Structures are given as structure tokens and as C-alpha cells.
Amino acid sequence: xxxxxxxxxxxxxxxxxxxxxxxxxxxxxxxxxxxxxxxxxxxxxxxxxxxxxxxxxxxxxxxxxxxxxxxxxxxxxxxxxxxxxxxxxxxxxxxxxxxxxxxxxxxxxxxxxxxxxxxxxxxxxxxxxxxxxxxxxxxxxxxxxxxxxxxxxxxxxxxxxxxxxxxxxx
Amino acid sequence: xxxxxxxxxxxxxxxxxxxxxxxxxxxxxxxxxxxxxxxxxxxxxxxxxxxxxxxxxxxxxxxxxxxxxxxxxxxxxxxxxxxxxxxxxxxxxxxxxxxxxxxxxxxxxxxxxxxxxx
Numbered sequence: 111x112x113x114x115x116x117x118x119x120x121x122x123x124x125x126x127x128x129x130x131x132x133x134x135x136x137x138x139x140x141x142x143x144x145x146x147x148x149x150x151x152x153x154x155x156x157x158x159x160x161x162x163x164x165x166x167x168x169x170x171x172x173x174x175x176x177x178x179x180x181x182x183x184x185x186x187x188x189x190x191x192x193x194x195x196x197x198x199x200x201x202x203x204x205x206x207x208x209x210x211x212x213x214x215x216x217x218x219x220x221x222x223x224x225x226x227x228x229x230x231x232x233x234x235x236x237x238x239x240x241x242x243x244x245x246x247x248x249x250x251x252x253x254x255x256x257x258x259x260x261x262x263x264x265x266x267x268x269x270x271x272x273x274x275x276x277x278x279x280x
Numbered sequence: 281x282x283x284x285x286x287x288x289x290x291x292x293x294x295x296x297x298x299x300x301x302x303x304x305x306x307x308x309x310x311x312x313x314x315x316x317x318x319x320x321x322x323x324x325x326x327x328x329x330x331x332x333x334x335x336x337x338x339x340x341x342x343x344x345x346x347x348x349x350x351x352x353x354x355x356x357x358x359x360x361x362x363x364x365x366x367x368x369x370x371x372x373x374x375x376x377x378x379x380x381x382x383x384x385x386x387x388x389x390x391x392x393x394x395x396x397x398x
Contacts, residue, residue: 133348136344136345136347136348137345137348139341139344139345191322191325191326192326194322194326195299195302195322195323195326195327198302198303198306198318198319198322198323199299199302199323201306201319202302202305202306202309202310202319203302203305207309207310207311209310209311209315209378210378210379210383211312211314211315211375211376211377211378211383212375212377212379212383212384212385213375213383213384213385213386213387214385215385215386230358230362231354231355231358231359232358234321234358234361234362235321235322235325235354235357235358238318239318240314240317240318240321240361240362240365241358241362241365242314242362242365242366242369242386243362243366243369243386243389245389250385250386250389252314252317252318252365252375254315254318256379256383259382259383259385
């Protein structure tokens with residue numbers, strides 16, 4: 111798979127150092143000086159080895175517009191997760207088991223690998239859908255209650271609400 | 281303040297427990313692997329997240345750590361279910377279909393591969 115957005119070596123290194131350090135701070139949940147120094151050193155060493163796998167984004171991710179859309183995405187996602195659970199609960203409890211399963215496919219407009227991964231994860235956690243495979247820009251989605259086999263309509267029903275926000279972030 | 285946090289934590293614990301139970305029931309009732317994964321993944325994600333968050337609320341010193349755990353669950357759970365579903369299809373465990381063969385669009389990918397090797 112080709113990588114359309116791959117930030118430079120230095121950017122990757124600094125960002126993965128930063129993220130590892132923040133995770134360290136959250137896990138130790140203290141600002142004592144010896145913990146912070148240990149964290150900086152540990153994060154530096156791990157970032158040395160792992161920064162070449164870091165392909166998600168560059169520094170523009172911290173611009174206010176993008177941060178706003180990330181915040182927006184978080185709430186859209188949370189709402190989808192809750193409705194997904196209520197949907198599953200409804201199907202499981204009802205005695206007739208109202209399912210009409212199938213695997214549908216559609217194409218995405220997203221280009222970066224990381225954005226495709228986020229979209230696939232979000233699709234898995236939204237009502238009635240489970241991403242089975244991504245081949246280039248085609249998604250194969252298991253749908254518990256198939257409403258339409260047409261790729262365009264499936265795309266509209268399953269992915270559009272996430273995709274339009276992700277296109278603004280990545 | 282502590283009491284309010286405790287009540288919210290208890291409610292989250294109850295909600296998480298209910299969803300985890302429904303997920304288990306779904307795994308029991310659904311007809312094939314893919315539908316079981318559907319029920320399992322969604323229920324364990326929200327159920328696990330709210331149980332872990334409720335632990336953080338009942339024990340406020342752990343709250344930030346539980347937040348990290350919630351993020352890890354939200355990232356790793358869908359990936360594992362995708363891997364299970366895809367591996368299952370590669371084992372030729374085809375999904376249960378009510379509407380007939382045209383409801384399985386993923387089949388064409390493997391048919392092409394089979395024709396090429398044949």
C-alpha cells in the first residue's frame with residue numbers, strides 16, 4: 111500500500127517522543143522531578159526505535175481548526191457507539207432475532223492509511239456494521255441488517271458522517 | 281462531591297454490567313461468527329469502557345490511568361474483531377445469509393484468487 115502522507119524523519123521522532131511522554135505522565139499521574147526525567151529518557155529511547163512506524167500525522171494536527179474537528183469527531187463517535195449498543199441490545203433481546211446479514215462493499219475518498227484505519231475502526235463500532243477488510247480504497251463491511259446492496263447508498267448509510275469529518279482532519 | 285462521584289460511578293458500573301451481559305447473550309443467540317462478533321465487539325467496548333471509568337470515579341486517584349485504558353480499549357477492540365472476521369473468511373467460513381448469494385460481496389475477491397491459482 112502506498113503512503114500518501116508520510117512526515118519527515120524528525121517530525122515523526124519528535125511527535126512519537128511527545129506522545130509516549132504524555133502517556134507516561136498519565137500512567138504515573140505525578141509531576142515529581144525524578145519521574146519526569148525518567149519518562150523523558152524512556153520515551154526518547156523507545157521513540158528512537160519506533161518512530162519509523164509513526165505515520166499518522168505531522169505538526170499541523172495541532173492547528174485549532176483540526177483540533178476542533180477532532181473534538182467534533184469524538185462526540186459523533188461517542189453517540190454512534192451508544193446507539194450501536196442500544197441497537198445490538200434490541201436485536202439480541204427481541205425473540206424473533208431481526209437480522210438480515212450480508213457483506214457489502216463501497217469505495218472511500220480518504221487517501222492516507224491512518225485515516226482509513228480510523229474510519230474502519232469507527233465503522234466497526236457503529237450500529238450493525240463490522241469492517242471485514244480494506245483492499246486499497248474498497249471497504250468490505252459485514253452488515254447485520256442490509257438495507258441496500260448498492261455501493262453508493264451503503265457508503266451514505268455507513269461511512270458518510272465520519273468520512274466528511276476525517277477529510278477535514280487528514 | 282465525593283458522594284456524587286460515587287453515585288455516577290455506581291450507575292456506570294451497572295450500565296457496563298448490563299451491556300456486557302447483553303453481549304454474552306448475543307454471542308449465545310446469533311447464528312454465525314460474524315454476527316457474534318458484531319454483538320461481542322460493540323457490547324464489550326462500551327461495557328468495558330464504562331466499567332473501567334466507574335473504577336476511576338470510585339477511586340479518584342486512578343482516574344487518569346483509567347482514561348488511558350479506555351483509549352486503549354477503543355483503539356484495540358475493533359482491530360482485533362476485524363482480524364478475527366478476516367481470518368475466519370480466509371478459513372472459508374462463509375457468513376450466514378438470509379437473502380441469498382448476492383448478499384455476500386466479499387466472495388468475489390477470493391473467487392478471483394481461486395481462478396488465478398486454478
